[in-house]
Amino acid sequence: MFGRCNFVAFKKYRILYESVYKKTFGTHTFLTAASATTTKSDQQSLLILPQLKTSHQSPFHTTTVQYLHQNMSSDAKFKLTEVEGDLFSAPKSHSLAHCVGADFAMGAGIAVKFKQIYGQVDKLLAQGVTSGGVAVLQDEDRYIYYLVTKPQSWGSPTYDSLRSSLTAMREHMREKHVKQLAIPRIGCGIDGLEWDKVSNELGNVFGGEELEIVVYNFVPK
Numbered sequence: 001m002f003g004r005c006n007f008v009a010f011k012k013y014r015i016l017y018e019s020v021y022k023k024t025f026g027t028h029t030f031l032t033a034a035s036a037t038t039t040k041s042d043q044q045s046l047l048i049l050p051q052l053k054t055s056h057q058s059p060f061h062t063t064t065v066q067y068l069h070q071n072m073s074s075d076a077k078f079k080l081t082e083v084e085g086d087l088f089s090a091p092k093s094h095s096l097a098h099c100v101g102a103d104f105a106m107g108a109g110i111a112v113k114f115k116q117i118y119g120q121v122d123k124l125l126a127q128g129v130t131s132g133g134v135a136v137l138q139d140e141d142r143y144i145y146y147l148v149t150k151p152q153s154w155g156s157p158t159y160d161s162l163r164s165s166l167t168a169m170r171e172h173m174r175e176k177h178v179k180q181l182a183i184p185r186i187g188c189g190i191d192g193l194e195w196d197k198v199s200n201e202l203g204n205v206f207g208g209e210e211l212e213i214v215v216y217n218f219v220p221k
Helices: 002-025 110-118 121-126 159-176 195-206
Strands: 030-033 044-049 064-069 077-086 095-101 133-139 142-150 180-183 211-218
Touching (some): 110 142, 121 133, 142 159
Parallel strands (some): 095 142, 095 180
Antiparallel strands (some): 030 044, 044 064
């Protein structure tokens, strides 16, 4: 009798799971973004959240992803958000970053705007940064990061050089306690990298950081 009751209860809860919980939670997408240099226990979970809107503006973002350490003893949290808007309207609390060649020609794409606004090309060149590194300018309380992802501006970056530059930027951000960053879709557009792969690289490099990165999709002309 006891075994039969257990069987009936099992069927009841299985039906409940199949009809309610599985249907409800099956619509959420959970992915895994693991760094090639981390162990299985250090993997980060990637949660894709629904689109948000406010009554005061156009759709706030197209995709929001959060990377949370599975190690529950850590409070580190990385948040990556895409928005429609002008990168240069980002709050002053956010540092900025974009990709360049080691020659710092900055003659095309959003790099032109960086050159117009921040200049100091001689100071950037004097830092002697090669492909895979990062050059930095300071603008009051924010930093302007120049991710050097290729030897010449007319060349093409690789995912390896981008990853190396992001890692170099991460080390500087740790040192300076930078917690907020605004970027375009770095390495994409005229550089030809794929955003899905680039966003994965961002997760791999910054997944263990307490950091918010906002990606601005509109490039001002």
